[in-house]
Amino acid sequence: MSTLKITDIIKIADLAKLNFSDEKLSALTADLENIMKLVEKMNLENTDQVEPLSHSIDISQPMREDIITEKNQRDIFLQNAPETLAGLYIVPKFLETE
Numbered sequence: 001m002s003t004l005k006i007t008d009i010i011k012i013a014d015l016a017k018l019n020f021s022d023e024k025l026s027a028l029t030a031d032l033e034n035i036m037k038l039v040e041k042m043n044l045e046n047t048d049q050v051e052p053l054s055h056s057i058d059i060s061q062p063m064r065e066d067i068i069t070e071k072n073q074r075d076i077f078l079q080n081a082p083e084t085l086a087g088l089y090i091v092p093k094f095l096e097t098e
Helices: 006-015 022-043 074-078
Strands: none
8 A cells, every 4th residue: 555745745736836834735645645545445346347337327318410500600700810721720839938
């Protein structure tokens, strides 16, 4: 079983650019440790005969006919764009720096 240390949480928080008080770090460490224990406990269960579900209730979504209800107005919308190419909006590159 892996154990988390406060230094691990500080490193993860730093990577995520988050700051926590010492009290929060202790609580967060305990909470994450409990989550990891639960995941380990769930991993011990044999699920070989369990079929995957897309929903917890056995339901099916009714399908409707795919009918076009509006006319194509792409050219009208693109007229307001400052720059387009082949029917696409061209946007400037943006990179955040520290």
